[in-house]
Amino acid sequence: MEGKIAFILAMMLATYPVRLAPMLAISARNLPEPVVRWLRYVPPAVFSALVFPGLLLRDGNPAVSPSNPFLWAGLATFVAAMATRNLSKSVCVGIVVALAGQRVLG
């Protein structure tokens, strides 16, 4: 137990300052306007990086094929998000299609 507590505290020390420092530093001053505009393009880039490797790859190899149920679920989520602009609805659509896809393809 004691040994693992050291790991947990070390992980906390590697995590919290990374989140805290930019927030304290940037909220305290007026950033130059180009930096503010640059930061506004961060969300679409981050979301893309969080989604697509998981959808298009399996264990680091391309998995773009009709037998990948998450690809169908991703397509359904995309269409639902375009149509409804509603987070809950499109996530539910995605999960239902993922479930159905695994039944049929898995």
Added chain:
Amino acid sequence: METQQTTTGVLSCGRIAPGLIRGARDTGSLLLGVIPVGIAFGIAARQYGLSAPEACLMSLLVFAGASQFIGIAMIAAGAGVLEVAITTFFVNLRHAIMTASLAIYLRGCPKGLLSLLAFQTTDETFGLSITRFASGEADRWYLLAANVIIYATWNATTLAGYMAGELLPELVSNAMAFALPAVFLSLLVMACRDRITVVVAIFSSALSVALYLGHVSMGNVILVAIAGATLGMVVEQWKGR
């Protein structure tokens, strides 16, 4: 741009309740994404030999999904404390760019509140609130409500997964693994507000997949964020001329 920021600032200094309520309501849509991952972490922590208090302590103090999974796997494989800390640092470096993006909307916030907001920042609450901040629908209380709910859920589901996670049918837990990608894909669609953001999204998706194919998985998100946002700026500059 300046006036928009000032307006957000004024709004966020006002009443507390409306932001809290809106934040709590919108966070409901994230729960489907967070609950299965929390349960999966509880199950994994048990399989990798952590005690229940250790698993809970990690979720309470570290509170970072991906690096918790990597951390327990490394500990089980006999890695050293420094090695685990350095890996965690790089896996979570992306949070620096997220709290930096949030900070432009948190001007004038007391340090104590900022410290709490930073501690509980996750991909999910960043994603939800940054979209709403940009449209002027969120304030600091909105973010606080979202953060606290996700924090409580992550910790509750860690314990639940540890205690009873194996009772879940495999088909259900497999399908639930799609919940998180679905959250970020939906947020991406909503973040594509004009042609430049669509270009940024397509470029970032391609770059991120290419990096993975080239076996660059650590630091992937922060690299893509920097490259994608810079491309957005360049295109904007070029179009404005």
